[in-house]
Every structure is written in structure tokens, then in C-alpha cells.
Amino acid sequence: MTEFSASDAALEGFHLIRRRWRVVLGWAGFTLLALVMIVVLSAVLSVVASAVGGGGDAARNPALGVAGVIVLCSFLFTQAILVAGVFRLEMRPEEPAFMHLRLGRDELRLLLVWLITITGAWVLGWLAAVIGHALGAGGVGLELLAAVLAIYLGLRFALAAPISFAERRIDFLRSWRLTRGRVLSLLGMSALSLCLILLVTLTVFVALVLVALGFGGLDGLSGVFGGSEALQSHPGIFLLAFVIQIVLAPVVWTLGMAPVAAAYRAFADGDGPKTEPA
Known part of the structure; x- marks a missing residue:
């Protein structure tokens, strides 16, 4: 089994963007088309x-x-296409695809994995709310326990998405087996990845606010926070904010999903189908 480093895995998204920045930038075009x-x-x-x-x-x-x-x-489904693109860059870069994006069974499996996960999380939250309501004041502690349980289950099933892509099957039990004894490592990787995503997002946001202040003063902030009506008052700032959001979307997906693919490769090495990074 390949040695797993939570910090190295968390940084895999940055490494992927550095290697394939043109592809990730091209995904912004797909994001815009999908939005329309x-x-x-x-x-x-x-x-x-x-x-x-x-x-x-x-x-x-x-x-x-x-x-x-x-x-x-x-x-x-459009987000699943982007995530499959990240997985394809990480695990099957030689596979024919336009900008490594395709519309096929891999993407449908990812969509099903997400729908199953969302449904499971909703059921868990609903049960916690019902039991908490029945117990009254003691239900607050139960809801906290349910949140901890949700995080634990989320980490145990975190590899279901890359498994569905790499092994072409939906197998939550395999994710459970691969993550046995590695929850803390995955928690560290996930926490660091989230912090990095928040840092990148906050940096871009602050830069956008400074640009808005520089070109329009305090009134220029309406181009960032004013909604669609800001298109008339500050069209340049509004369009800049919109473009940045479109470009930032695939960057965030890459930063969030590449570490999961790296974790799968490390845990699955010697225990199933092997994949190679780009």
C-alpha cells in the first residue's frame, strides 16, 4: 500500500491546477454553458x-x-461532469474526451452516488430531528451526536465517488473497507482542503472588493453585492464578479476533488485496480 500523507493529498488540487491550468481554465467555459x-x-x-x-x-x-x-x-449532473473531469485527469488522463469532459456512464454513476449520499444525509437528519423532538431538551445533544455521526459516515464513504469512476461500479462497502482505520487521516485531509478552498475563495473575494473600491468607491461595492440590478449601475464590476465566479467554480471543484482521488489511489494501491496520476 502506498504511504498516505494527508497534507500532500490536500495539496493535490494545487498540483493538478499547476500541471493542467489550461484545462481547468477551459472548464470555466463549460460552467458558463451549463449555467445558461x-x-x-x-x-x-x-x-x-x-x-x-x-x-x-x-x-x-x-x-x-x-x-x-x-x-x-x-x-x-453538470457538477458530476466536472468532477469526472478531475478524476479523469488524475486517474485516466489518456482517455479520449474533450477537455477531459465527457457525458457517459461515469458521470451518471457519480450522480447516483451523490443522490444516494444526499438521501442518506437527509434521512439521518430527519431521524435526529424526530427523536430530538420526542426527547425534548435532551434532543440538542442527540442532534450534536447525529452531526458527529454524519461526519464520520461521510468520511467512511468519502471514496465512493472515486471508486465509482475508477472501478466503474457503485460500491459504498468498498469505501468502508478502504477507509477502515484511516478516518483521522481523512479528517485531516478534508479539514486542510476546506481551509485551502476557503483561503483561495477569500483571497479572490478580497481582491474583487479592492478592485470595486478602486474603480467605484464605496458605491462600486454595489456591483459586487447589488445583485442583477447592479448590471445597470456598475456593469463592468458586475461582469468582472460574474466572470470570477465562473472561473472559480472549476478551481474549487479541482481543489476539493483531487485530494479524494489521491486518497483513493493511496488506499487502493495493492488492494484493487490501480490508477496513475496525470
């Missing part, structure tokens, strides 16, 4: 659902609820 398609899909489904259900909100019009689920799944 989702906005159009949401608008079309909203009109259709309102016509079918007679208007109203989601509680009174089930068609709007169904439309919302479709839009959510579409959003998750």
Missing part, C-alpha cells in the same frame, strides 16, 4: 409546470415541485 442551459431549462419547466398545475407555489402545485427536482438533478 440550466437557467433556460428552469424557465421552460416553470412555465410548463404553471400551465399544467394552474399556478401557485410548489406546495399547491406538485408540477412545480417536480420541475424543481429536475432542475436540481440537472445541476448536480
Whole structure:
């Protein structure tokens, strides 16, 4: 088994961006295209659902609820394509794909893994809320315990996503086996990765605020925080903030998912299918 370093794994996203920065930058174009398609899909489904259900909100019009689920799944699927691109760069860089992005079974498996994970987390939260409500004041401690349990289970099943890509199967039990005795290492890796992502995001945000202040003074901040109406008052700052968000999205996914792929390679070495980094 390859020796695993939580700090080295947490930095794998930076190494990947350094090696393939053109590819990661190109993913911003896919992010923009996906955003446009989702906005159009949401608008079309909203009109259709309102016509079918007679208007109203989601509680009174089930068609709007169904439309919302479709839009959510579409959003998750576009993110799964990006994550599969990160995994492909890390584990199968020679595989034919446009900018290492494809639309196929790998991406569908990732989507299913996420849906199963989200459903499991929702069920766990619902049970904690129901039991906590039944126990009254003692339920606060139970909800805290449920949060700790959710983090533990999340770490034990953290490798389900790279397993679904590398081994082409959904196997949560294999993730459970591979992470046995390595929860603290994964916790350290995840915490460091999260801190690095927050640091990058905060740095970009502060730089954007300084630019807005430099070009528009305090009123220029409305171009960053003002929402869509800021497009009229400060179009340049608004468009700059929008472009930065589009570019930052694949960077954040790379910083978050590359460490998981590195952990899988380290734990699976000698215990299953082997993959090589880019």
C-alpha cells in the first residue's frame, strides 16, 4: 500500500491546477454553458409546470415541485461532469474526451452516488430531528451526536465517488473497507482542503472588493453585492464578479476533488485496480 500523507493529498488540487491550468481554465467555459442551459431549462419547466398545475407555489402545485427536482438533478449532473473531469485527469488522463469532459456512464454513476449520499444525509437528519423532538431538551445533544455521526459516515464513504469512476461500479462497502482505520487521516485531509478552498475563495473575494473600491468607491461595492440590478449601475464590476465566479467554480471543484482521488489511489494501491496520476 502506498504511504498516505494527508497534507500532500490536500495539496493535490494545487498540483493538478499547476500541471493542467489550461484545462481547468477551459472548464470555466463549460460552467458558463451549463449555467445558461440550466437557467433556460428552469424557465421552460416553470412555465410548463404553471400551465399544467394552474399556478401557485410548489406546495399547491406538485408540477412545480417536480420541475424543481429536475432542475436540481440537472445541476448536480453538470457538477458530476466536472468532477469526472478531475478524476479523469488524475486517474485516466489518456482517455479520449474533450477537455477531459465527457457525458457517459461515469458521470451518471457519480450522480447516483451523490443522490444516494444526499438521501442518506437527509434521512439521518430527519431521524435526529424526530427523536430530538420526542426527547425534548435532551434532543440538542442527540442532534450534536447525529452531526458527529454524519461526519464520520461521510468520511467512511468519502471514496465512493472515486471508486465509482475508477472501478466503474457503485460500491459504498468498498469505501468502508478502504477507509477502515484511516478516518483521522481523512479528517485531516478534508479539514486542510476546506481551509485551502476557503483561503483561495477569500483571497479572490478580497481582491474583487479592492478592485470595486478602486474603480467605484464605496458605491462600486454595489456591483459586487447589488445583485442583477447592479448590471445597470456598475456593469463592468458586475461582469468582472460574474466572470470570477465562473472561473472559480472549476478551481474549487479541482481543489476539493483531487485530494479524494489521491486518497483513493493511496488506499487502493495493492488492494484493487490501480490508477496513475496525470
